[in-house]
Amino acid sequence: MKLFIDASKKEGFINPEIYGHFSEHLGRGIYEGIYVGEDSEIPNTDGIRNDVLEALKEIEVPVLRWPGGCFADEYHWMDGIGPKEKRKKMVNTNWGGVTEDNSFGTHEFLRLCELLGCKAYINGNLGTGSAREMSEWVEYMTGTGVSPMTDLRKANGREEPWKIDYFAVGNENWGCGGNMRPAYYADLYRHTQTFLRNYDTKNPIKKICVGPGTDQVEFWTKKVLEACFEDAPKGSHGFMDYFTLHHYVFPDCWDHKGDAVDDAENLWYQSLHKARFIEDLIEKNEALLDQYDSEGEIGLCVDEWGGWYDVQKGTNPGFLYQQSTMRDALIAGVSLDIFNKHCKRVRMANIAQMVNVLQAVVLTEGSKMVKTPTFYVFKMYKGHKGGELVSSYFEGNPEIGPEDYRVPTVSASASVKDGALTLTISNLSKDSTVDLDIRVDNFKAGLKVVEGKIVNAANIADFNDFDKAEKVTEKDFNDFKLNGTSLGVQLPAHSVVMLKLQ
Numbered sequence: 456m457k458l459f460i461d462a463s464k465k466e467g468f469i470n471p472e473i474y475g476h477f478s479e480h481l482g483r484g485i486y487e488g489i490y491v492g493e494d495s496e497i498p499n500t501d502g503i504r505n506d507v508l509e510a511l512k513e514i515e516v517p518v519l520r521w522p523g524g525c526f527a528d529e530y531h532w533m534d535g536i537g538p539k540e541k542r543k544k545m546v547n548t549n550w551g552g553v554t555e556d557n558s559f560g561t562h563e564f565l566r567l568c569e570l571l572g573c574k575a576y577i578n579g580n581l582g583t584g585s586a587r588e589m590s591e592w593v594e595y596m597t598g599t600g601v602s603p604m605t606d607l608r609k610a611n612g613r614e615e616p617w618k619i620d621y622f623a624v625g626n627e628n629w630g631c632g633g634n635m636r637p638a639y640y641a642d643l644y645r646h647t648q649t650f651l652r653n654y655d656t657k658n659p660i661k662k663i664c665v666g667p668g669t670d671q672v673e674f675w676t677k678k679v680l681e682a683c684f685e686d687a688p689k690g691s692h693g694f695m696d697y698f699t700l701h702h703y704v705f706p707d708c709w710d711h712k713g714d715a716v717d718d719a720e721n722l723w724y725q726s727l728h729k730a731r732f733i734e735d736l737i738e739k740n741e742a743l744l745d746q747y748d749s750e751g752e753i754g755l756c757v758d759e760w761g762g763w764y765d766v767q768k769g770t771n772p773g774f775l776y777q778q779s780t781m782r783d784a785l786i787a788g789v790s791l792d793i794f795n796k797h798c799k800r801v802r803m804a805n806i807a808q809m810v811n812v813l814q815a816v817v818l819t820e821g822s823k824m825v826k827t828p829t830f831y832v833f834k835m836y837k838g839h840k841g842g843e844l845v846s847s848y849f850e851g852n853p854e855i856g857p858e859d860y861r862v863p864t865v866s867a868s869a870s871v872k873d874g875a876l877t878l879t880i881s882n883l884s885k886d887s888t889v890d891l892d893i894r895v896d897n898f899k900a901g902l903k904v905v906e907g908k909i910v911n912a913a914n915i916a917d918f919n920d921f922d923k924a925e926k927v928t929e930k931d932f933n934d935f936k937l938n939g940t941s942l943g944v945q946l947p948a949h950s951v952v953m954l955k956l957q
């Protein structure tokens with residue numbers, strides 16, 4: 456099998472936000488997973504656990520979306536500010552019916568972003584909120600001068616405004632966000648976004664319009680774009696900067712997703728086939744966006760993606776806690792390659808979710824923490840962030856897997872940044888090693904591999920368990936032979952590899 460790379464053919468800028476994360480008030484995602492409170496015995500900084508912070512810093516989180524998800528459309532931000540003992544408690548109706556004490560609110564979230572050095576993506580409440588509530592939230596966070604919300608922020612101890620990069624008007628409003636019809640949502644979107652003011656005119660907030668879930672392109676994308684662009688002033692690009700897309704991998708089906716560990720191997724090709732389906736969805740949405748926005752002003756934001764399995768036995772079904780195996784590493788590898796390849800339109804993606812929920816990068820149990828296989832893939836892909844995607848194509852990349860769930864044997868993407876070429880390659884074969892000949896044109900006369908890493912494990916179902924040595928980690932990879940501008944690589948079965956060339 457051959458892979459051709461032409462470093463002179465630049466195909467777009469890989470926005471670092473493609474490597475973004477999502478964290479919702481769901482299960483142990485925020486509480487326990489990130490926020491333990493200042494009085495906890497678990498070492499923390501302003502209530503945020505240090506072990507998780509350190510791990511997340513290692514993968515350089517570029518942007519974090521919060522507070523939901525479905526939770527966002529029932530979240531009233533004013534309940535989460537001011538003295539903690541006075542904050543209102545609520546029932547988290549979406550996720551397990553547990554009490555939400557609002558001890559993690561706007562100040563705590565933005566402190567987390569500061570500690571991570573990442574951008575803030577706030578998801579507003581359209582379902583049970585109002586234009587006023589969202590408008591005041593923006594004023595509270597970013598307001599300058601004298602105004603009621605700015606004064607309130609100052610009274611709560613924060614003098615300086617925060618920088619908010621992204622604000623979404625609702626979440627999945629075709630479903631948990633209100634079961635709205637597309638035209639109705641579009642009208643509410645147009646209305647609400649008007650009142651999201653830019654107090655910091657140098658850093659305008661990017662406004663995010665809710666897009667479709669899997670299979671909803673016809674029903675939602677078409678109609679929302681049509682209504683947002685209808686009679687819209689020229690240059691307003693439908694009043695939006697970003698349009699979202701959600702896609703989860705339910706390996707078997709919604710009612711029986713399969714076990715995260717026990718079914719990792721038998722649902723392998725099904726899972727990877729469904730992960731790769733994101734490319735179809737991206738292309739369909741790209742085509743519709745092109746019709747309205749040929750200049751490419753609107754970014755596509757895949758702000759929920761990942762594998763979703765049956766919850767771990769013995770845990771709260773509403774908490775969506777699952778383990779993570781080599782299958783997840785491959786889901787991450789193929790998805791990130793696809794996002795890279797579509798970086799002209801895909802300008803943000805947020806894996807669901809960062810800690811303890813669905814395809815997490817970090818799992819915690821009391822004071823213990825493990826990094827998942829997905830964590831190591833994010834770490835290996837760091838070199839792509841802010842790079843220029845370069846042309847890459849295969850010769851002879853046969854499809855494998857059962858009839859209904861075919862996938863190409865290998866997935867790859869390549870980018871150039873600061874004189875180095877980052878190449879990521881995944882071998883989707885369950886059980887066969889692949890010999891890959893790589894030719895790199897228009898880069899350097901004599902190639903040098905300055906770094907080689909691999910995420911692999913003896914068994915597909917291997918995972919990193921608490922109190923045990925990690926089985927699925929990033930290791931050095933040396934199984935390559937250099938020959939001028941060519942490189943011969945042996946890719947072990949079910950592996951994700953990164954090569955940095957100079």
Ligand code: AHR
Nearest residue numbers: 523524525526626627807
């Ligand atoms: O990530 C879990 C849930 O999946 C989110 O709350 C919702 O937006 C989606 O349906």
